[in-house]
Amino acid sequence: MSEQMKTVLITGAAGGIGRATVKYFSAHGWRVIGVDRHPFGEEYPQEGLFIQADIANPADFETIFDKTEKFTSELHAIVNNAAVQIAKPLVETTTEEWDEVMASNLRSIFLACKLAFPLLKASGNGAIVNVSSVHAVATSANIGAYAASKGGVMALTRAMAIEFAPQNIRVNAILPGAVDTPMLRAGLQRGHVSGGTIVDRLENLARKTVNGRVGQPEEIASAIYFLADNSQSSFMTGQALVVDGGATCRLSTE
Numbered sequence: 001m002s003e004q005m006k007t008v009l010i011t012g013a014a015g016g017i018g019r020a021t022v023k024y025f026s027a028h029g030w031r032v033i034g035v036d037r038h039p040f041g042e043e044y045p046q047e048g049l050f051i052q053a054d055i056a057n058p059a060d061f062e063t064i065f066d067k068t069e070k071f072t073s074e075l076h077a078i079v080n081n082a083a084v085q086i087a088k089p090l091v092e093t094t095t096e097e098w099d100e101v102m103a104s105n106l107r108s109i110f111l112a113c114k115l116a117f118p119l120l121k122a123s124g125n126g127a128i129v130n131v132s133s134v135h136a137v138a139t140s141a142n143i144g145a146y147a148a149s150k151g152g153v154m155a156l157t158r159a160m161a162i163e164f165a166p167q168n169i170r171v172n173a174i175l176p177g178a179v180d181t182p183m184l185r186a187g188l189q190r191g192h193v194s195g196g197t198i199v200d201r202l203e204n205l206a207r208k209t210v211n212g213r214v215g216q217p218e219e220i221a222s223a224i225y226f227l228a229d230n231s232q233s234s235f236m237t238g239q240a241l242v243v244d245g246g247a248t249c250r251l252s253t254e
Contacts (some may be wrong), residue, residue, distance in 0.1 A: 006123075007072045008228065009033040011055050011112060012082030014040045017131065017179065020217035021079060021224050022048075028225065033068055033075075036082070055082050055108040056100065065115045074122040077228035080109040081131040083149075090144040098145050105149035106156065113160060117169075126169035129227045130157050131220075134177045134244045150175075154240060161238030170237040172227045177244025179215040210246025219243065 008025050012018040013034030022032050022045065032048040034040060035055060044050045049071045053060040068075075084104040086097050109130055120126030132153040139147040154173055161171040223243045226232050242248060 005029060005031055006076035007031045007033065007074065008077040008079060009035065009068060009075055009112075009116065010079040010081055011035045011108065012131075013050065014038045015081070016217045017176065017220050017224075018081050020221040021081060024218065024221035024225050025228075030076075031072070033071060035064055055112065056084075056103040058107075058111060061111050061115055064112075068116075068119070072119070075116055075119040075126065076123045076230075077127040077129065078112060078116045078120065079129045079131065079224055079228065080112055080153075081224075082108060083131065083146075085143070085146045087143050087146075089142050093145055101145040101149050102152075105146070106152045109153060109156060113171075117164070117167075120164075120169050121167045124168060125230045126164075126167070127228045127230060127233075128157075128160065128164070128169065128171040129224050130171070130173040131224070132157070132173040132175045132240065134175050134242060134248050136175060136240075137242075138248050157240070158238045165237060170227075170230070170233070172233070172236055172239045172241065174220065174223055174227060175240055175242045175244065176220045177215060177242070177247045178209065179217060179220055209244070210250060213245065215243065215245055 008030050010018060010021055010032060013022050014036035018036065022034050025032050026045040026048065032045055034044065034048065034050045035053055037052065037054040039052060040050050049067065051064055051067050053064050082104060084101055086093065086101055113128055130153050133150040135143060135147040136150040136154045157171055157173040164171055220243055223241060227236065227241060
């Protein structure tokens with residue numbers, strides 16, 4: 001392996017944003033370790049490593065990092081992207097569903113960063129990018145567990161930025177808005193956007209953004225890469241980068 005080649009670990013690698021992020025880092029010369037409970041497929045980068053595991057299960061982290069440590073002696077970045085979304089009223093949300101969201105979206109970041117810490121420290125210039133959501137700062141009905149988990153991601157990002165700074169590890173969060181992914185399309189069933197078909201709902205959702213469109217996974221991947229790349233964002237840590245087409249800048253009363 002070339003001394004210049006960097007290594008990143010990306011969770012939720014088989015999802016919409018995850019796949020785009022795997023492709024983006026690989027195209028920029030990084031080796032990618034991808035983690036997802038679903039298979040990725042044959043198009044995974046040959047120089048990388050894919051680990052099929054469930055980050056909601058603490059026991060799976062032993063497997064993830066056993067394989068990671070055999071693959072590399074250092075990590076230059078970790079992208080905590082994996083998440084689940086349960087779209088239903090809070091009073092109808094079960095304890096099991098609440099715990100599933102918190103385990104997948106929040107606890108997994110704590111465990112991943114705790115176990116990745118020695119590898120990030122070894123790189124000398126580590127970076128953590130936590131994928132939060134605009135729901136951490138402005139939310140809507142019937143998505144309370146998800147919003148709470150993403151707000152927790154923001155608080156955890158700030159805490160880790162402070163604790164990890166002495167080891168030269170930067171920690172930032174990205175807050176995507178409406179991005180055309182399978183998760184977004186599934187969430188359109190909860191009734192917050194009008195329209196008889198998914199296409200109609202996507203178009204109506206697009207009109208709510210300042211840019212007048214929904215985002216593409218590649219646009220989020222590019223922003224994630226910016227936060228992970230020390231040559232571009234070396235003076236950023238503990239920050240929230242909102243990438244939402246301007247959706248959260250507009251008053252709801254407008």
